[in-house]
Amino acid sequence: MSNIRTSFTEYIRGLQNEICIALEEIDGKSKFREDQWERDGGGGGTTRVIEKGNVFEKGGVNISTVHGELPQPIKKHFQVSEGWFWAGGISLVIHPENPMVPTVHANFRYFELYDDAGMSRRSDAWFGGGADLTPYYLWNEDAVHFHTVLKQACDPHGSELYPLFKKQCDEYFYNTHRGESRGIGGLFFDYLRKDNGRSLADWNDFTENTGRSFLDAYLPIVKKRMHEPWNPSQSYWQEIRRGRYVEFNLIHDRGTLFGLKTNGRIESIFMSLPPRVRWDYDFLPAPNSREEKLIEVLKNPREWV
């Protein structure tokens, strides 16, 4: 087994533990339940879900390491007639109950491709991932904090990385059919290969460091906003906006569609979907309201740092 596969597997296990412990501590009521699952064809994962907590209405922090022959849709995607793969990653989505606390998503993953079933002839390898924030009520200082922490994680690896991956995030988490971003962005990167003077080990460091910065980016915002009062109409707005989250995940998100096409474990994939959601016909926020101001920002992504 390659060193990176071993070390990255240990990394995602450790990060899952660290994040779950921190979230349980803040929540103070609900605990993560754990489901281990195996994949037909090789590998499996550990899904951890927290529900109906004091702070977190629903959240999942999942890891998986899967391997085997490339599923047919992936062969088609990569335009190869045969191939084998190994993929390991951590993926999380947290939906707080209080609409003043933003939803967050993060994912850090490593992928290897081989020419042989024995996984000895590696033909390609890359890292991917990112983290992004989806507020229902926006405090600019929260967006600045989130982006600043992610930028600080990127910068030691090259000052060009944050602006590039921030832009990619705005482009990726975009509901084209609504003409608006899912949230206020963060980082999105993929296919980070040995290339252009970067070693795979460099990208490994980069990916693990951005993953380690997740709690610093998110938790201070949770702690700051979890005691903000809210009313039913703000909760209603949260449900409407969560509908947009569902639309993105089911219509556009490559990870979700990839999971469905390759017969991934449905309940692990759909842990990302919000608990309470609502679709009203042609819902429009009141002029000059906080709700309308959020939409303005989502339609015109900003530079936060």
Add this chain to the structure above:
Amino acid sequence: MSNIRTSFTEYIRGLQNEICIALEEIDGKSKFREDQWERDGGGGGTTRVIEKGNVFEKGGVNISTVHGELPQPIKKHFQVSEGWFWAGGISLVIHPENPMVPTVHANFRYFELYDDAGMSRRSDAWFGGGADLTPYYLWNEDAVHFHTVLKQACDPHGSELYPLFKKQCDEYFYNTHRGESRGIGGLFFDYLRKDNGRSLADWNDFTENTGRSFLDAYLPIVKKRMHEPWNPSQSYWQEIRRGRYVEFNLIHDRGTLFGLKTNGRIESIFMSLPPRVRWDYDFLPAPNSREEKLIEVLKNPREWV
């Protein structure tokens, strides 16, 4: 303008009126609001939505007649480099508040293709449509009634039609990623062309007659179940099941994805989405409960007539 285009346009207008009047009468509280819209490139539609009623929590009964150059994704779909079209149809989805009353969907449409922008050289023409029922609590007699009325509408046009279109409905409204049907089926037909001894006029009659049978198929069920008592946990189950409805519409439904790809009016397309929806992690109904019995039927589509 061809006779069929004119007459089918009148037909869908009349059916929209008839259905909206009947639903308003049953609801007794909410009225449909109407939005007329125009399409860049030609045509437009009339969206009618009812919300927060006594009986109907959300429902849309939309008609549209659109025409012009084929949008790029449709050219690709039909494998043509140029072409013009006319499409007219009625589409409805009704979400009652009481979980004992099933959700229903129906759609009846006519499509013409041309070789010229002037729409004088028609190269193809066909009808499509259907109706299907999505209960949250199942009374077998309701499923039998719904299918019987639809079969009676089909039979005068050929006894082979109901079994064929019933089967196509079971196949189409299927959440492959869940291994279960969206509901208990009905009819689904498409590309009904002049062919095999059938004239386009025959299919026109068939499509209009099945459309006219919609109220007879659905309203008696509404009237029978709208006074059934229900409790919060049954409403919760309805929200969970509505999540499956959203999954089908956003992941699998060709009509929805077609609308999104061709820049259709989003609010008219998404009127089909249920108002209150919920995703819990790995929600399982109690053994031998009514909820579990529904799932059994959805996993093993039945012959109801």
